[in-house]
Amino acid sequence: MYSYEYPHPAVTVDCVVFGLDDGGLKVLLIQRDLEPFALSWALPGGSIKLDEDLGQSARRELAEETGVTDLYLEQLATFGKPGRDPRERVITVAYFAIVNLLEHKVSPDTGARSAAWFPVDDSPPLAFDHRLILDLALMRLQSKLRNQPLGFEFLPEKFTLTQVQRLYETILCEGLDKRNFRKKILTTGLLVPLDEVEIDVAHRAAQLYRFDKEAYVRLQAQGYAFEI
Amino acid sequence: MYSYEYPHPAVTVDCVVFGLDDGGLKVLLIQRDLEPFALSWALPGGSIKLDEDLGQSARRELAEETGVTDLYLEQLATFGKPGRDPRERVITVAYFAIVNLLEHKVSPDTGARSAAWFPVDDSPPLAFDHRLILDLALMRLQSKLRNQPLGFEFLPEKFTLTQVQRLYETILCEGLDKRNFRKKILTTGLLVPLDEVEIDVAHRAAQLYRFDKEAYVRLQAQGYAFEI
DNA sequence: CCAAAAGTGTTAGAGATACACCCATGG
DNA sequence: CCATGGGTGTATCTCTAACACTTTTGG
Structure with missing residues (x-):
C-alpha cells in the first residue's frame, strides 16, 4: 500500500x-x-x-x-x-x-x-x-x-531615472547621490533610453527608459551579478 | 466550527x-x-x-x-x-x-x-x-x-587559512590567489589566530585560527555585510 | 638536503565617493 | 521670469587584481 x-x-x-x-x-x-x-x-x-x-x-x-x-x-x-x-x-x-x-x-x-x-x-x-x-x-x-534588478517590477514599463532613484531611496531608507546613482545604473547596460520623454510635467521633461530583461538574462548566464 | x-x-x-x-x-x-x-x-x-x-x-x-x-x-x-x-x-x-x-x-x-x-x-x-x-x-x-561566513560550518573549530581557501576553491569551482585571499579574509576581523599551530604535518606547521561568530553577529547588527 | 606547504608586499588599475552648477519647460 | 526638477564631469580615494620568492619543518 x-x-x-x-x-x-x-x-x-x-x-x-x-x-x-x-x-x-x-x-x-x-x-x-x-x-x-x-x-x-x-x-x-x-x-x-x-x-x-x-x-x-x-x-x-x-x-x-x-x-x-x-x-x-x-x-x-x-x-x-x-x-x-x-x-x-x-x-x-x-x-x-x-x-x-x-x-x-x-x-x-x-x-x-x-x-x-x-x-x-x-x-x-x-x-x-x-x-x-x-x-x-x-x-x-x-x-x-x-x-537583483527587482525594483523595476514596481515601475511602469517606461520610467525615468529619478523614479528609479526614488524607489531605491524609499525602500532602502537612505539617500543616494544623483550623479553616482545614474552612472551606476546606466553602466549596467540594462536600461535602454527610449525615443520618448515624460509628458504633462510642469518642468523639463525627463528621458524615459525601459528595463532590458533579455539583456539581463543573457548577462546573468555569463556570470554577471547585478549590484547597486 | x-x-x-x-x-x-x-x-x-x-x-x-x-x-x-x-x-x-x-x-x-x-x-x-x-x-x-x-x-x-x-x-x-x-x-x-x-x-x-x-x-x-x-x-x-x-x-x-x-x-x-x-x-x-x-x-x-x-x-x-x-x-x-x-x-x-x-x-x-x-x-x-x-x-x-x-x-x-x-x-x-x-x-x-x-x-x-x-x-x-x-x-x-x-x-x-x-x-x-x-x-x-x-x-x-x-x-x-x-x-555569509557560512563556510566555517564545514571546518573543525580550529583551522588553517589554507583549509579555508581550499574550501572556497572547491565549492566555487575557481582558483583563488593565495595572498589576496588571505588579505581579504583576515581584514574582515572575523578570524582570530590561536596560540597553536597544526601538528603532525610533514612540512612547516600552519597557524590555526577560529571563526569569531560573536564578532560577526555584532558587526552584522551594525549593518556589516560579509563578502568574499 | 630535499620536498612540501607556509607565509609575506608592492604596484597598477578599476571602481566608488564626494561634490555644484546650468538647462529646459510650463505656468 | 520664476519654480521645478533634469541633466552633467572631475578629482580623490579605496579596493581589487596581478604577481614570485623566502621560510620552516619533517623525513
Whole structure:
C-alpha cells in the first residue's frame, strides 16, 4: 500500500504583496471576516487545492481576494510552527510579490473581502504570525533590491531615472547621490533610453527608459551579478 | 466550527546535507527500501509530526536515518508540484544543511536505511524531484558562501587559512590567489589566530585560527555585510 | 638536503565617493 | 521670469587584481 500513515496538516499560501506610490512602500492586506482573528488584518492567502502548484494557489488566492493579477511572485519561506493557527496545524507557504501600483492602479476592493494598501512602516496588528512573515519579506525585499534588478517590477514599463532613484531611496531608507546613482545604473547596460520623454510635467521633461530583461538574462548566464 | 474544509496534503521535509572532505564536496543520500523508487537514492527526510516545528522534523529525520545530529540547518524552499510523488499530493519543505565531516567523521550507517556520501558532481539518479532540490541547494550554497561566513560550518573549530581557501576553491569551482585571499579574509576581523599551530604535518606547521561568530553577529547588527 | 606547504608586499588599475552648477519647460 | 526638477564631469580615494620568492619543518 503506497500511502502516508502520518496525519496530514492543512496547507495554505500567504502573500506579501508590495507596491510603491507617492506615499512610500505599501503592503496589501485583507480584513478577515471569520474567526479566528475576525476583523483583524491579514496577508491575503488561503488553502491550496490538491491539483494546483503552490505558486498557482498563491496567484489564485490573490486574484480572488484582491483582484490583483499581474505581478512578480516568488516563494519566500514556509512557516509551520505548531500553534500558529489556533484551529489546527497549518503549514503556510509564504510568497513575496511586487505589483506595479502606478500603471495598474489596482483597486483591491474587487474581491469578496475588503482589501487595502497600508504603509509598511505603519500597518495595523496582523493575524496569526503574519507580522513575522511581513518582516521577513521586507528584509528580503531590501536585500534582493541590492543584488537583483527587482525594483523595476514596481515601475511602469517606461520610467525615468529619478523614479528609479526614488524607489531605491524609499525602500532602502537612505539617500543616494544623483550623479553616482545614474552612472551606476546606466553602466549596467540594462536600461535602454527610449525615443520618448515624460509628458504633462510642469518642468523639463525627463528621458524615459525601459528595463532590458533579455539583456539581463543573457548577462546573468555569463556570470554577471547585478549590484547597486 | 473552526476548521479547514479543504483536503489536506501530506507534508514532508527533505534535507540536502553537504560535507567536505579531501575528495571534494559531498552530499548525504539514503537508499530507499520501499516503493516508489525502491533502491533509488534520495535525500534524507520524511513526514512531519503534527506537534513538531519544521526544522525539528528535519533534525529528527536526519538523526533517525543517518545518525547525523550536529549541523547547520536552514530552510531552503518548498516543493509541491502535483504529481511529484506518485502516491498522493505531497508538499515537501526542503532544508539545506552543512556538517563538519573532518571533525565528526559521521558514520551515516547508524540509521535504519543505508546512507552514503556522494560527490555532488557525481551522484546517482535521485528519487522524486530530488535532483531539482539538490541543484537548488547547490546554487544556494555557492551564493551564500560569497556573502555569509557560512563556510566555517564545514571546518573543525580550529583551522588553517589554507583549509579555508581550499574550501572556497572547491565549492566555487575557481582558483583563488593565495595572498589576496588571505588579505581579504583576515581584514574582515572575523578570524582570530590561536596560540597553536597544526601538528603532525610533514612540512612547516600552519597557524590555526577560529571563526569569531560573536564578532560577526555584532558587526552584522551594525549593518556589516560579509563578502568574499 | 630535499620536498612540501607556509607565509609575506608592492604596484597598477578599476571602481566608488564626494561634490555644484546650468538647462529646459510650463505656468 | 520664476519654480521645478533634469541633466552633467572631475578629482580623490579605496579596493581589487596581478604577481614570485623566502621560510620552516619533517623525513
